[in-house]
Amino acid sequence: MKRKVAIVRGPGLSKWEMRVYEPLSAWFDITAIASKRSVNDIQNIQFPIKKLICPAQYFASMPKVIPLMFTLFGDTQWLMGFEKAVRGFDIIHSVELFNGYSAQAVRAKKKGLVKAVTLTIHENIPFTYKEFAAKMALKQEVIEGTDRFLAINKMSQDMLLLEGVDESRICVIPQSVDTSVFRPPGEQDLENLKKLRRKYNLNTEDFVVLAVGRMVWEKGWYDLIPAALWIAQKLKKVKFVFIGSGPQRNNLETFSIRLGLQNTITFTTLPYNQMDSIFRMADLFVYPSLPTKRWNAQFGGGVVTEAMSSGLPIVATLNGGVIDLVGGEGGIFLQPQRFADLADAIIKFACDSKLCKKVGQRNRKTALSLYNPHVVAKQIKKQWDTILRESS
Numbered sequence: 001m002k003r004k005v006a007i008v009r010g011p012g013l014s015k016w017e018m019r020v021y022e023p024l025s026a027w028f029d030i031t032a033i034a035s036k037r038s039v040n041d042i043q044n045i046q047f048p049i050k051k052l053i054c055p056a057q058y059f060a061s062m063p064k065v066i067p068l069m070f071t072l073f074g075d076t077q078w079l080m081g082f083e084k085a086v087r088g089f090d091i092i093h094s095v096e097l098f099n100g101y102s103a104q105a106v107r108a109k110k111k112g113l114v115k116a117v118t119l120t121i122h123e124n125i126p127f128t129y130k131e132f133a134a135k136m137a138l139k140q141e142v143i144e145g146t147d148r149f150l151a152i153n154k155m156s157q158d159m160l161l162l163e164g165v166d167e168s169r170i171c172v173i174p175q176s177v178d179t180s181v182f183r184p185p186g187e188q189d190l191e192n193l194k195k196l197r198r199k200y201n202l203n204t205e206d207f208v209v210l211a212v213g214r215m216v217w218e219k220g221w222y223d224l225i226p227a228a229l230w231i232a233q234k235l236k237k238v239k240f241v242f243i244g245s246g247p248q249r250n251n252l253e254t255f256s257i258r259l260g261l262q263n264t265i266t267f268t269t270l271p272y273n274q275m276d277s278i279f280r281m282a283d284l285f286v287y288p289s290l291p292t293k294r295w296n297a298q299f300g301g302g303v304v305t306e307a308m309s310s311g312l313p314i315v316a317t318l319n320g321g322v323i324d325l326v327g328g329e330g331g332i333f334l335q336p337q338r339f340a341d342l343a344d345a346i347i348k349f350a351c352d353s354k355l356c357k358k359v360g361q362r363n364r365k366t367a368l369s370l371y372n373p374h375v376v377a378k379q380i381k382k383q384w385d386t387i388l389r390e391s392s
Contacts, residue, residue: 002029003090003388006114009033010077010101011054014040015272016302020176022046023377028384033085033101041272052079070129074138075100087113091384095120097139097163098129106145115391118148118383120173124155124320126162139163147387150380153321171383174325176376177305179368184311184360185280196281200266206239207350210282210312212275212303213289215246220288220317223339225256225265227288230343231350232264238350240265243278279310283356284349287316290336309367313359315345330363 005028007021013034021030022045030047035054042049056076059065069076078100079085086092092105092114105117119142129135143165150173151157160170185193194204202208213219221242231238242252242265249267256265270278279285285307304325307314314331316322323333332345349356369375 002027003384004029004031004088005091005093005384006030006086006089007032008079008086008092008094008101008105010052010079010099011035011037011039011057012095013038013042013045013049015042015045016040017175018042018045018047019178020373020376020380023374024381024384027381031089033079033082035079044273050085052081052085054079067132070132070135072134073100074098074103074132074134077101079104083108083111083113089114090388091116091118093118093120093384096123097121097142098123098135100138102142102146103138106142109145116147116387117145118150118387119146121149121151121156121160124153124159126159147391148383150383153324155321155324171379173379173383174371174376175302175305176373177302177309177367177371179309179372181276182279182306182309182367183276184364189277189280192277193281196277200241200268201263202239202241202266202281205237207237207284208282209238209240209284209286209346209350210243210278210307211240211286211288212243212278213287215242215244215249215252217248218290218292219244220290220336221248221252222255223288223290223337223342224286225252225259225261226339227343227346228256228261228264229259230340231346232261235347235350238264238346241278241282242267243270243275245269275306276310279306279312282307282310282312284346285310285312285314286342286346287314287322288336288342289317289319289322291319305367305371308363309371311360311364313349313356313363315342315349317342326363327366329359330366331359 013032025047032049034049034051036051037057054077060076066076082104086108094102094105108114109117149160149165149170151160151170152175157170157172228240253267287304314326316333317336318333319336334341
């Protein structure tokens with residue numbers, strides 16, 4: 001009989017993250033625990049989903065509600081009916097130290113409802129939310145009650161060590177990318193890629209720079225637009241496709257039009273199941289993220305590995321763990337908020353097709369060897385098997 005694993009993500013459940021767990025269905029009976037109001041695409045996840053109410057989602061937009069909940073309860077992401085939903089599972093696999101449902105997982109284990117708790121850790125900033133005593137207490141409870149921490153990179157591992165997690169309970173396992181879906185273009189794609197270029201008013205000779213992400217300040221959009229202007233004054237063939245939505249979308253579009261870049265930058269949104277074609281249409285991927293008080297680029301939200309798997313070279317800022325993810329030979333990395341350096345890096349690739357091809361092929365090989373879901377899934381399986389032996 002297969003051992004039962006609950007993957008708890010609450011409002012954050014997503015198809016792109018669950019792909020790494022789908023191969024594990026060969027060995028484990030997996031169920032995802034989500035909220036009734038998911039913020040991501042959860043269609044086509046290949047195992048059952050239990051949807052619970054996350055009360056804070058219904059009033060979190062009210063002013064000062066989130067800081068108040070952090071002060072009183074430690075977090076906003078608590079799930080109603082959690083214990084009933086997870087009762088009888090062998091493992092609860094949650095994410096991050098500071099989520100309410102991670103604490104709920106630890107408490108379910110203490111009550112004997114489940115055997116073990118494991119966590120994926122993306123966070124790489126030590127002692128976040130230190131001004132909220134209740135949240136720090138929640139994090140400490142999660143640290144003490146978790147059996148194994150799956151840090152996505154060395155920065156996350158170092159954060160855990162500094163927060164007091166024993167090294168023996170930490171392993172480094174990266175996120176994955178579906179290398180069969182996100183792949184370089186082949187002969188069978190040529191006609192579709194021509195149609196896509198026509199759709200976005202791109203010529204066959206245009207060098208297409210792709211940027212994907214939520215349209216907020218910390219993703220670096222306000223540096224990328226001046227870089228596009230800098231490039232447009234020197235090299236007309238470089239065009240940009242910006243994909244995403246968010247609170248700054250309208251401002252960014254207005255800004256680009258004011259600078260006369262309406263024929264240089266295309267803004268659009270796409271469902272996730274169409275993203276692979278856009279990566280194949282592009283020549284270069286750019287990720288100019290900026291650090292904030294509570295966020296430092298971790299794994300590029302998945303889009304960096306998708307670009308690598310698609311055979312694209314990368315231009316990114318030296319922010320968080322992105323250079324560790326890609327490797328120094330996978331692109332050009334520069335300091336945040338230096339638009340001229342960003343522009344020069346893009347121009348270097350746009351003017352050197354051999355370099356583009358060489359770096360893109362290297363990134364594809366890296367994605368296949370390190371980030372293929374089947375490769376990563378086997379690493380997770382090893383940890384779960386070990387935990388279940390230890391808990392029996």
